[in-house]
Amino acid sequence: xxxxxxxxxxxxxxxxxxxxxxxxxxxxxxxxxxxxxxxxxxxxxxxxxxxxxxxxxxxxxxxxxxxxxxxxxxxxxxxxxxxxxxxxxxxxxxxxxxxxxxxxxxxxxxxxxxxxxxxxxxxxxxxxxxxxxxxxxxxxxxxxxxxxxxxxxxxxxxxxxxxxxxxxxxxxxxxxxxxxxxxxxxxxxxxxxxxxxxxxxxxxxxxxxxxxxxxxxxxxxxxxxxxxxxxxxxxxxxxxxxxxxxxxxxxxxxxxxxxxxxxxxxxxxxxxxxxxxxxxx
Amino acid sequence: xxxxxxxxxxxxxxxxxxxxxxxxxxxxxxxxxxxxxxxxxxxxxxxxxxxxxxxxxxxxxxxxxxxxxxxxxxxxxxxxxxxxxxxxxxxxxxxxxxxxxxxxxxxxxxxxxxxxxxxxxxxxxxxxxxxxxxxxxxxxxxxxxxxxxxxxxxxxxxxxxxxxxxxxxxxxxxxxxxxxxxxxxxxxxxxxxxxxxxxxxxxxxxxxxxxxxxxxxxxxxxxxxxxxxxxxxxxxxxxxxxxxxxxxxxxxxxxxxxxxxxxxxxxxxxxxxxxxxxxxxxxxxxxxxxxxxxxxxxxxxxxxxxxxxxxxxxxxxxxxxxxxxxxxxxxxxxxxxxxxxxxxxxxxxxxxxxxxxxxxxxxxxxxxxxxxxxxxxxxxxxxxxxxxxxxxxxxxxxxxxxxxxxxxxxxxxxxxxxxxxxxxxxxxxxxxxxxxxxxxxxxxxxxxxxxxxxxxxxxxxxxxxxxxxxxxx
Numbered sequence: 001x002x003x004x005x006x007x008x009x010x011x012x013x014x015x016x017x018x019x020x021x022x023x024x025x026x027x028x029x030x031x032x033x034x035x036x037x038x039x040x041x042x043x044x045x046x047x048x049x050x051x052x053x054x055x056x057x058x059x060x061x062x063x064x065x066x067x068x069x070x071x072x073x074x075x076x077x078x079x080x081x082x083x084x085x086x087x088x089x090x091x092x093x094x095x096x097x098x099x100x101x102x103x104x105x106x107x108x109x110x111x112x113x114x115x116x117x118x119x120x121x122x123x124x125x126x127x128x129x130x131x132x133x134x135x136x137x138x139x140x141x142x143x144x145x146x147x148x149x150x151x152x153x154x155x156x157x158x159x160x161x162x163x164x165x166x167x168x169x170x171x172x173x174x175x176x177x178x179x180x181x182x183x184x185x186x187x188x189x190x191x192x193x194x195x196x197x198x199x200x201x202x203x204x205x206x207x208x209x210x211x212x213x214x215x216x217x218x219x220x221x222x223x224x225x226x227x228x229x230x231x232x233x234x235x236x237x238x239x240x241x242x243x244x245x246x247x248x249x250x251x252x253x254x255x256x257x258x259x260x261x262x263x264x265x266x267x268x269x270x271x272x273x274x275x276x277x278x279x280x281x
Numbered sequence: 282x283x284x285x286x287x288x289x290x291x292x293x294x295x296x297x298x299x300x301x302x303x304x305x306x307x308x309x310x311x312x313x314x315x316x317x318x319x320x321x322x323x324x325x326x327x328x329x330x331x332x333x334x335x336x337x338x339x340x341x342x343x344x345x346x347x348x349x350x351x352x353x354x355x356x357x358x359x360x361x362x363x364x365x366x367x368x369x370x371x372x373x374x375x376x377x378x379x380x381x382x383x384x385x386x387x388x389x390x391x392x393x394x395x396x397x398x399x400x401x402x403x404x405x406x407x408x409x410x411x412x413x414x415x416x417x418x419x420x421x422x423x424x425x426x427x428x429x430x431x432x433x434x435x436x437x438x439x440x441x442x443x444x445x446x447x448x449x450x451x452x453x454x455x456x457x458x459x460x461x462x463x464x465x466x467x468x469x470x471x472x473x474x475x476x477x478x479x480x481x482x483x484x485x486x487x488x489x490x491x492x493x494x495x496x497x498x499x500x501x502x503x504x505x506x507x508x509x510x511x512x513x514x515x516x517x518x519x520x521x522x523x524x525x526x527x528x529x530x531x532x533x534x535x536x537x538x539x540x541x542x543x544x545x546x547x548x549x550x551x552x553x554x555x556x557x558x559x560x561x562x563x564x565x566x567x568x569x570x571x572x573x574x575x576x577x578x579x580x581x582x583x584x585x586x587x588x589x590x591x592x593x594x595x596x597x598x599x600x601x602x603x604x605x606x607x608x609x610x611x612x613x614x615x616x617x618x619x620x621x622x623x624x625x626x627x628x629x630x631x632x633x634x635x636x637x638x639x640x641x642x643x644x645x646x647x648x649x650x651x652x653x654x655x656x657x658x659x660x661x662x663x664x665x666x667x668x669x670x671x672x673x674x675x676x677x678x679x680x681x682x683x684x685x686x687x688x689x690x691x692x693x694x695x696x697x698x699x700x701x702x703x704x705x706x707x708x709x710x711x712x713x714x715x716x717x718x719x720x721x722x723x724x725x726x727x728x729x730x731x732x733x734x735x736x737x738x739x740x741x742x743x744x745x746x747x748x749x750x751x752x753x754x
Contacts, residue, residue, distance in 0.1 A: 024506050038463055044555070044564035045463075070564055085463040087500045216555070216565075219461055219502055220687050221527040222547035226538055233531070233538065238689060252538055255640030259540045263566035270561060 001082035005059055011139040015065050015109055016075055017051070023058030025088045031116035032094030032210065032242055035060065036218045038085040039077065044070045047215055049241065050089070051112040051142075060086075063112035063141065069267040072275070090218040091241045094208070098125040100182040103175055104150065105168050105196055106132045107188025111142050113210055114187045119149035121185070127151055129181075131171045133188075137162035169195050176203045183208070186245060190254050197245030207245035211236045214259060228252050297399040298327040309590045309621040312475045312558055316380075316405075321361070324409040328356035330394065331401045338391030339403060344737035347371045349388055349403055356406055365414040368407060369423060373447035373489075374440065374736065376415065376482045377469060379408025382733045383611050415485060422493055426453035431750040434459060434517040436503045436690070439467020440732045441523030441723030443486065444739030445746070446495045452747050457496040457517075459507075462554065465497050467525055468724075469732070471554040472546075474584050476591070480553070504690035509697070509719065519718050519746045522705060523739065526724035527687040531680055532576065536634030541568060541642030545577070545585045545681035552588050570677025573597045574645065576631060577681035578608040583615060585679040586623045597623050598673065602630040602650050602663045628652070628663065632670060634678065644674040684729050704728055712742030720746055 006019035025035060034049040048062040066075050077083070094117045102121045106114035111132050122128045130150035134140040135158045147153045154171045155163030164171060168188075175181065176199070184207040186196040193209040200207040213236050215225035220238035227236050230247035234240065301317040302308075308315050319327065331353045339349040347368055355364035368375045384390070384404040392400030431454045435442045438460040446456045464470055466483040491497060501507065512520055529544030531537055548567070551557040557567035573589040575582050578601035589597045599618070601608060604627050608615060619625065628650040635644040649669035652661035686703035698706040698715040705714055705721040712720040722738030724730055 024501070028506060042556075042563040073564070085500050087461065087463070087502060087506075089505055090502065216547055216550050217462065219505075219527070219689055221529070222550055223529040223531065223544040224547045228538060233533075252640065256538065256540055258639075259568070260566045263560065267561045267564065267566070 001084060002086040003082040004077055004079050005057075006061075007077075007079050010063075010141045011065075011134075013066075014139070015063060015141055017061060017063045017112075018074070018077070019054075019059045019061045020083060020086060021058055022060050022086050022088075023055075025086065026053045026055045026058050026060050029053045029060060029089035030093035031096065031120045032113075033089035033091050034212075034218070034241060035062065035086055035088030035090065036215075037062070037074070037083050039070070039073050040084050043073065043084065045085075045087075045216060045218070046070050046074075047090070047212060047218055047237070049091075049113040049210060049212065050116070052116050060088075063109055065109045068264045069271045072268065072271055076275075087218065090237060092239070094120065094185075094242055096120045096124050100126065101129070101179065102126045102183045102185065103129045103131065103172060103181050105172055105184060105186040105188070105192075106130070106146070107168055107192040108134060108139070109141065110188030110192070110210070111146065114185065115142055115145050115149055117185055117187075118146060122149055122151065126183075129175060130154065131156065131168045131175075133157065133168040133171075133192075135159065167195070168192065169199050172196060173199060176200070176205065181205050184245075185209075190250055190257065193245060193248075194250035197248065197250070201246050208242050209245040209248060210242045211240055211248070211253065213253060213256060227256075295330055297330065297402045298323045298405075300402070300405050305617075305620040305622075308476065309587075310593075312591055314479055315476050315617060318412055319405060319409045321359070321413070324356055324406060324413075325359060327402050328353045328406055331357070332393060334393055338393060339388040339401075342387040342389075342391035343371075344387065344733045345371045345740055347388075347407075352410065353401065353403070353406055356410060361410055361413045362418065365410040365418070366423075368410060371740075372407075372736070373444060374486055374732075375407050376411035377440070377478060377486060378733055378736070379404050379406075379411055380478050380482075381473060381731075383731060385612060387733070415482070420492075422489075423451060425451050425493065428455075429453040429750065431455065431519075432457070432517045433746060433750070434512045434520045435523065436520060437461075437467055437523035437525060437723075437725075438465035438487070438497065439523055439525050439723065439735065440469060441525075441735040441739040441742075442467065442521065443490060444736040445521045445523065445720075445722070445743045446490055447493070448740060448743035449746060450490065450493045450495050452743075454747070454750060455496075456494075457498055458490075459501040459503050460497065460499045461502040463499050464554065465499060467523075471550040472581070472584070474549065474553055474588050476587065477584065502689070504693045509690070509694050509716070513718060519720065519749060521712070521739075521742055521746065522690070522714070522719065522721040522725060523723045523735065524687060524690060524721075524725040526684040526704075526729045528685040529680070530683045530685055532631060532682060534631060534633050536636055536642075536645075537680075539634055539636040539642045540640050541570070541676055542634060542678045542680065543568065545575075545581045545679050546684065548585055548679045549581070549588065552592070558588075558592055567592065568677050569593050570675065571595045572675045573677045573679065574631075574673060574675040575599045575679045575681055577601065577683070578603065578610055579681065579683070580610045580614050582679075582681035583610050583618045583623075585681050587618055587621060589677065589679065590621055590623065594677075598626050598675070599623055600626045600629050600631060600647065600673070602628065603660060604628055604652060607652075607660045626673075630663065630665065635672070642676060642678055644672050645678065646670055646672055684724075686725060686728075702728070710741060711745035712738060713745060718749075
């Protein structure tokens with residue numbers, strides 16, 4: 001068992017942080033890599049990119065949004081409970097080097113994945129501008145972390161309840177108009193990454209995105225995570241998870257993410273009903 | 282003399298005792314094992330057909346050299362415990378091999394009775410003694426050599442890795458198996474379906490090794506969680522790589538990333554390892570196609586097609602580009618599939634997949650093929666027949682056209698030599714790789730093959746590792 005040593009709820013309980021004891025993985029993991037977690041015997045294997053690691057304490061941290069049965073099940077795990085299986089680190093680490101000016105753009109729980117990359121980019125000597133966004137103020141996560149990890153932080157909310165009203169792309173466009181940027185890293189919901197990539201293509205700024213398609217093993221064995229990049233099929237688990245945003249077929253990725261939407265919906269509803277009746281008892 | 286000749290004559294003429302099977306219509310809708318096994322009486326009767334040849338062809342045909350007449354004679358005598366012990370000397374996974382070995386081209390193919398009639402049902406008999414031991418055995422373990430203090434790491438818990446672990450633990454070494462998945466068994470677990478090899482059996486085989494003292498560490502991806510060199514630094518003196526051929530091949534034709542097209546690896550892993558056929562009792566979903574097409578003609582294609590049927594498909598078609606004769610699947614598997622209602626579309630190849638506006642598969646365009654001159658594999662090369670395109674409707678397609686070498690470990694271990702296809706170069710007699718202290722065997726060396734060939738490679742490597750640990754490289 002992989003014990004949960006710290007647990008925090010964010011965004012009105014829809015986003016959860018878990019620090020998990022996994023010394024072998026903590027020792028090896030680098031920014032941009034992911035793990036696969038499985039809660040129990042009947043559980044599903046869920047890939048999540050790590051938010052941070054602490055090799056000395058032997059822990060890794062994941063931050064996930066509750067979107068279906070499996071993540072709802074994860075949410076029921078308390079400190080002292082554990083995941084039956086944690087596998088990793090998987091995928092290629094982010095290529096970190098001194099490039100000059102870097103903009104890191106994060107949306108939703110993507111900010112959790114963006115944070116270690118942002119920090120590493122800063123440590124590598126880049127001038128790092130961060131933009132984070134959410135639908136509304138309460139859903140915004142890791143503001144303080146991102147402030148520390150960057151030189152300059154911009155915040156956007158769709159409803160204007162905090163920071164600038166509008167999408168992260170609006171803030172990004174202003175920056176691109178203002179100064180020469182050497183690299184953009186965008187991590188968040190697929191539509192966000194798509195629109196960021198469209199924008200940066202116009203400006204000719206290289207853009208890295210991190211993809212989280214459906215997968216089973218995470219080691220290149222199932223091919224469920226295939227994505228089209230530059231007209232070629234790549235496996236996100238071993239060739240990625242990060243790719244050149246200008247080459248990714250985001251529309252195909254969005255369709256592929258819907259592969260099990262009906263099964264997921266039915267499964268989640270059943271789980272929620274069971275949870276409810278359990279609480280009533 | 283005359284008597285002996287008459288006995289021989291009788292045995293030749295007597296047909297083999299058939300193994301009872303689930304009715305095809307019934308079994309096509311459940312995941313229970315298809316053959317039901319021999320009773321002790323059936324086993325003794327079948328065993329009595331063996332001629333006990335002085336120079337047995339069957340042993341020659343067995344990749345691990347089991348003394349087949351020996352264990353069969355013990356069955357005839359009703360000495361089932363002695364019989365399984367006899368098998369164990371050469372084969373640590375008899376319950377598995379009795380079920381999944383291609384006996385018709387190995388032991389049974391070489392049986393002298395096969396020349397005039399039906400060979401002795403060696404596979405069925407091996408399965409019988411293994412099952413008998415599982416049900417009635419004392420659970421007593423085979424003897425172990427005194428501890429040598431040497432440590433061996435086995436990477437991968439498929440048939441090759443399990444064989445190496447079983448052999449070396451009995452020779453007195455400490456053995457740890459590292460498995461990337463959350464459960465041990467490799468292809469026996471994720472690849473071969475429940476109805477051909479119950480997972481209970483795989484678990485028991487692994488448990489047998491654990492009782493012998495083998496450590497099993499799951500969730501360890503060697504090459505990522507630990508590197509090979511770190512294993513040596515941790516004190517392992519030898520490493521065996523039984524990684525399998527785990528990279529799915531696709532057709533590389535337009536539309537392949539539509540929703541509803543899965544590699545056989547993914548489909549079978551969902552069904553077998555994740556038990557997704559029990560969804561929603563388990564959390565992993567699996568697409569349940571109504572109209573399913575499976576691409577390929579091997580055992581994996583048969584497994585996928587038969588799984589689709591059991592998941593409720595109304596129609597399952599198997600599309601294969603050559604003819605029945607060239608089909609690599611075992612005759613028994615193809616026969617079982619057809620019995621259950623799988624339709625074979627032979628000499629047919631897909632050209633492109635067709636999708637709807639939601640990006641879901643709705644069909645595929647195929648073309649008829651004809652056979653030309655033999656190619657490098659010795660099989661006649663299929664050639665498209667111009668103008669013969671037609672459309673097959675389907676809502677699920679399983680691509681079972683083979684696997685390649687997974688580069689995950691080899692790419693992170695530069696001093697491990699691989700060939701142009703990415704398979705590890707290893708001495709065929711010893712399994713030694715170009716990296717000191719590292720052996721490899723099974724599909725990661727030969728490309729996709731059979732369980733028993735992987736076990737044979739494991740046996741050779743185990744002997745070589747033992748020599749190395751006791752005497753040097």
